[in-house]
Amino acid sequence: EVQLLESGGGLVQPGGSLRLSCAASGFTFTSYAMSWVRQAPGKAPEWVSAVSNRGDDTYYADFVRGRFAISRDNSRNTLYLQMNSLRAEDTAVYYCVKTATVTTSSNWGQGTLVTVSS
Amino acid sequence: DIQMTQFPSTLSASVGDRVTITCRASQSISSWLAWYQQKPGKAPKVLIYKASSLESGVPSRFSGSGSGTEFTLTISSLQPDDFATYYCQHYNSYPYTFGQGTKLGIK
Numbered sequence: 001e002v003q004l005l006e007s008g009g010g011l012v013q014p015g016g017s018l019r020l021s022c023a024a025s026g027f028t029f030t031s032y033a034m035s036w037v038r039q040a041p042g043k044a045p046e047w048v049s050a051v052s053n054r055g056d057d058t059y060y061a062d063f064v065r066g067r068f069a070i071s072r073d074n075s076r077n078t079l080y081l082q083m084n085s086l087r088a089e090d091t092a093v094y095y096c097v098k099t100a101t102v103t104t105s106s107n108w109g110q111g112t113l114v115t116v117s118s
Numbered sequence: 119d120i121q122m123t124q125f126p127s128t129l130s131a132s133v134g135d136r137v138t139i140t141c142r143a144s145q146s147i148s149s150w151l152a153w154y155q156q157k158p159g160k161a162p163k164v165l166i167y168k169a170s171s172l173e174s175g176v177p178s179r180f181s182g183s184g185s186g187t188e189f190t191l192t193i194s195s196l197q198p199d200d201f202a203t204y205y206c207q208h209y210n211s212y213p214y215t216f217g218q219g220t221k222l223g224i225k
Contacts (some may be wrong), residue, residue, distance in 0.1 A: 031123075035214070041190075044218050044219045045154075045162060045205060047212075047213050047215060095161055100152060104154065105167035105173050106164060110161055111161055
């Protein structure tokens with residue numbers, strides 16, 4: 001069974017930094033691209049970032065490019081999201097997602113809440 | 119970037135009704151579309167992937183159709199557990215954008 005367990009969320013002041021982690025199990029981590037998706041209260045989900053299976057290609061939404069960095073440690077089956085220069089509008093639940101492929105659907109973690117407030 | 123337009127934004131229906139939700143892409147996404155159901159406080163749950171493939175464990179009253187730019191999610195006979203918010207998402211090319219959602223409520 002695919003399991004994705006996010007951690008690292010919390011309360012941070014505007015301008016601050018936070019690093020999210022996602023521990024993956026139940027599948028061959030090195031075979032799949034991974035993504036972060038966020039959802040602000042009462043809003044639709046927003047795709048944030050993705051990384052290729054080997055970690056050599058990264059992709060970002062315009063609203064986080066230059067502030068957030070996605071990475072993965074395939075030896076630890078763990079995905080990361082380093083978030084810098086945080087803004088109030090970054091407040092959301094952040095989900096770790098095993099990205100869909102041509103033959104399989106996506107899998108989602110339960111999310112971790114990030115609150116940016118003074 | 120590909121934009122996803124989903125409608126209606128709200129929908130009221132009764133148990134047993136047949137309902138349809140539509141998602142339109144700003145350019146062709148082939149069949150790279152997923153539908154999700156979300157309930158308050160929970161992560162989105164995959165219902166349909168690749169436009170028409172039913173996710174394992176999802177009731178057969180849910181179905182998806184379409185290709186290119188126009189897609190539909192149909193619930194053939196609404197059950198009480200189906201009252202929730204539904205989203206579409208394309209995965210043709212990054213960024214994988216979502217529709218704005220359809221909140222399905224009880225009439």
